[in-house]
Amino acid sequence: MLYNPDKKVDVDFTFSIPPKLKLAYQAFKLVAETSTYKIFEAEACDSKEKHRIRVLDRSKQFVKKEYDLTATLFVKELLYLQSRYPGSILTNTFEISDDDQQIGCVTLPYLPLSCQLDGSSEVFDPKDPQLIQKLISDALYDIEFLWKNMQIRKIMDVLGPGSLCFMKEKEALFFG
Amino acid sequence: MADSSKLFETGSDASLSTYVDPTAATSLQGEKLTSQEIAGEIKAVAAATLILNKIEFKDIEGSRQMKDVDPKIYDSAIKSILQECFSNSAKLQVLVERMLSSDPRSLPNLEELRLKYVRYQGPANPVIEESNQIKEPETHVSSQPKIEEVKQVLGKREQDASLKKSIVITGKLIFMAKQAYLPKLSNFR
Numbered sequence: 001m002l003y004n005p006d007k008k009v010d011v012d013f014t015f016s017i018p019p020k021l022k023l024a025y026q027a028f029k030l031v032a033e034t035s036t037y038k039i040f041e042a043e044a045c046d047s048k049e050k051h052r053i054r055v056l057d058r059s060k061q062f063v064k065k066e067y068d069l070t071a072t073l074f075v076k077e078l079l080y081l082q083s084r085y086p087g088s089i090l091t092n093t094f095e096i097s098d099d100d101q102q103i104g105c106v107t108l109p110y111l112p113l114s115c116q117l118d119g120s121s122e123v124f125d126p127k128d129p130q131l132i133q134k135l136i137s138d139a140l141y142d143i144e145f146l147w148k149n150m151q152i153r154k155i156m157d158v159l160g161p162g163s164l165c166f167m168k169e170k171e172a173l174f175f176g
Numbered sequence: 177m178a179d180s181s182k183l184f185e186t187g188s189d190a191s192l193s194t195y196v197d198p199t200a201a202t203s204l205q206g207e208k209l210t211s212q213e214i215a216g217e218i219k220a221v222a223a224a225t226l227i228l229n230k231i232e233f234k235d236i237e238g239s240r241q242m243k244d245v246d247p248k249i250y251d252s253a254i255k256s257i258l259q260e261c262f263s264n265s266a267k268l269q270v271l272v273e274r275m276l277s278s279d280p281r282s283l284p285n286l287e288e289l290r291l292k293y294v295r296y297q298g299p300a301n302p303v304i305e306e307s308n309q310i311k312e313p314e315t316h317v318s319s320q321p322k323i324e325e326v327k328q329v330l331g332k333r334e335q336d337a338s339l340k341k342s343i344v345i346t347g348k349l350i351f352m353a354k355q356a357y358l359p360k361l362s363n364f365r
Contacts, residue, residue, distance in 0.1 A: 116228060117228070126229045126261075127229065127261060127263075129265035129268045132225050132272075134291055135225060136225065136271075136291075139224070140214075140217070140218065140221060140290075141290070144209055144214070147209060147214060148207070154216070154217075156216075156224070157216075161223075161224035161227050161228065
């Protein structure tokens with residue numbers, strides 16, 4: 001996951017955000033992107049809480065080429081995250097619009113550990129034994145899931161430690 | 177889960193080697209994995225904990241692979257790094273050391289790697305929980321097999337039966353005592 005902490009201004013990526021989400025949220029900032037989706041930080045218009053808006057990026061080559069697969073994986077990731085850490089996904093915000101052109105959902109705030117590694121921000125205390133033990137436990141839980149259910153191997157080699165994300169509110173670590 | 181699409185993306189050598197065709201591979205779904213099967217992943221997770229502490233793990237790992245370097249030097253280097261990184265927890269030092277071990281027999285099993293410690297969070301609504309306890313005093317979570325539950329039920333039935341029996345016996349004794357005392361009581365009239 002690429003993390004862009006310097007993108008402090010609203011960017012014109014909002015075209016990919018489904019309309020209801022665009023109405024409910026303001027001050028969109030692109031904070032990270034993967035090979036298939038973008039992650040925005042945004043503020044809820046009513047509660048003023050800051051959340052993450054995860055949006056499938058139709059401009060990506062891989063998404064254009066393998067739309068069904070990438071859209072399926074996008075939803076699968078959300079389902080997995082919600083089942084693993086209930087409340088991490090704001091289920092009611094899930095939205096598909098414009099003939100499947102836009103798919104998005106709101107999650108609680110989280111940060112990838114890549115920004116800890118590149119020194120751009122302190123995500124968590126790497127000396128805290130409880131958090132480190134949580135990292136080991138959660139990462140291996142995800143790895144086990146991917147091994148057993150999706151027959152994927154060499155996960156850490158491909159994703160790397162920077163792909164692990166920390167959701168402070170749930171004290172949760174997951175690959176993102 | 178993961179940026180799972182990254183794991184599926186075609187065109188990447190790494191991704192191609194990660195995906196095992198489910199029709200070709202033996203499905204592990206429902207089966208328990210062993211730490212030996214995912215030894216590489218365990219080691220990589222352990223390495224990640226050091227990398228987060230700004231330790232250049234690749235250099236240390238490189239020294240281990242050198243033929244003329246005594247493995248004991250590698251082991252002591254790892255120990256001192258772990259002491260430095262996790263000085264607050266000797267238990268964690270041992271765990272990570274075992275995760276990094278090249279001897280598969282030293283690897284911790286997956287159960288040991290699962291977090292047992294949970295930060296205490298008080299009940300979300302203590303009043304409701306309390307009232308639930310009052311309403312359902314016998315509600316309990318049990319991981320015992322059903323046979324055990326049946327045994328418990330049978331045991332409870334037996335207890336109930338013996339209680340009834342003792343009540344009956346006590347009742348009989350009272351009746352007998354009353355009978356024995358009745359003539360005496362009639363003397364008072």
